[in-house]
Amino acid sequence: MREFGAYRVTREAVLAFAREFDPQPFHVDDPAAEASLNGRLPASGWHTCAIAMRMMCDAYLLESASLGSPGLEKLSWKKPVYPGDMHVRLEVLESRPMASRSDVGILRSRWEVMNQDDETVLTMEGYGMFRRRTAAAI
Amino acid sequence: MREFGAYRVTREAVLAFAREFDPQPFHVDDPAAEASLNGRLPASGWHTCAIAMRMMCDAYLLESASLGSPGLEKLSWKKPVYPGDMHVRLEVLESRPMASRSDVGILRSRWEVMNQDDETVLTMEGYGMFRRRTAAAI
Numbered sequence: 001m002r003e004f005g006a007y008r009v010t011r012e013a014v015l016a017f018a019r020e021f022d023p024q025p026f027h028v029d030d031p032a033a034e035a036s037l038n039g040r041l042p043a044s045g046w047h048t049c050a051i052a053m054r055m056m057c058d059a060y061l062l063e064s065a066s067l068g069s070p071g072l073e074k075l076s077w078k079k080p081v082y083p084g085d086m087h088v089r090l091e092v093l094e095s096r097p098m099a100s101r102s103d104v105g106i107l108r109s110r111w112e113v114m115n116q117d118d119e120t121v122l123t124m125e126g127y128g129m130f131r132r133r134t135a136a137a138i
Numbered sequence: 139m140r141e142f143g144a145y146r147v148t149r150e151a152v153l154a155f156a157r158e159f160d161p162q163p164f165h166v167d168d169p170a171a172e173a174s175l176n177g178r179l180p181a182s183g184w185h186t187c188a189i190a191m192r193m194m195c196d197a198y199l200l201e202s203a204s205l206g207s208p209g210l211e212k213l214s215w216k217k218p219v220y221p222g223d224m225h226v227r228l229e230v231l232e233s234r235p236m237a238s239r240s241d242v243g244i245l246r247s248r249w250e251v252m253n254q255d256d257e258t259v260l261t262m263e264g265y266g267m268f269r270r271r272t273a274a275a276i
Contacts, residue, residue, distance in 0.1 A: 021188035021192045024199055024204055026205075026206070037267075044207075046187050050184045056157045057162060067164075067174065068180075073212060075209050075210050075211070077206075100185070106178075121211070
């Protein structure tokens with residue numbers, strides 16, 4: 001398990017992302033947010049995902065032989081995200097060569113995003129593809 | 139099953155999103171993209187998710203009693219997304235009152251995003267919470 005990242009989410013960024021991609025009233029309008037389950041303006045869940053991605057890029061993906069991702073499982077938006085400081089935890093669950101391409105490895109990992117109070121706001125398990133140093137003998 | 143949406147993804151938008159949230163070389167640099175599994179510059183998978191969200195908002199969520207989402211399962215980035223025209227399909231798989239709050243309903247649905255050639259580029263199954271017209275008698 002590794003922990004890293006320091007990403008400041010501002011109210012302006014929350015509004016800008018939501019206006020472009022997720023303009024539900026409780027993401028873009030203070031009174032609607034106050035009347036919602038959250039009580040105040042939370043970030044779009046997709047914004048939280050994008051922020052997690054940016055922290056993973058800065059922490060290790062840009063230095064890696066990443067080839068992208070085929071998908072993920074079990075994404076949970078655990079708590080609303082308000083403006084503040086985010087960080088992440090990364091746990092590698094499994095790694096194996098890709099069945100169809102021995103020069104590509106598949107990594108299954110768990111991402112966890114925390115807010116400034118170290119409360120978990122997002123968890124997900126996903127897959128990443130990476131170029132392997134040497135092709136597996138199959 | 140409903141089908142709707144018309145969202146034009148531009149190269150400029152692909153680059154802007156990737157530079158902010160997913161600056162892996164194959165998302166922001168043409169030569170790196172050409173050398174990658176994709177062959178040319180694809181949108182970040184999170185950008186595709188955000189675009190799907192926007193199409194769902196415009197098609198029905200903004201008119202609904204949506205309360206947000208607790209999460210999703212089985213998200214697959216099936217094909218790279220290049221600049222072009224996207225649309226979506228929505229299939230409702232299940233609806234039930236929330237166990238802990240009878241005034242809130244849970245909808246399980248499947249989202250599918252297609253490109254201009256009607257190729258599926260993204261699928262996911264997720265959950266949405268909605269205010270119910272009348273609380274369930276439990």
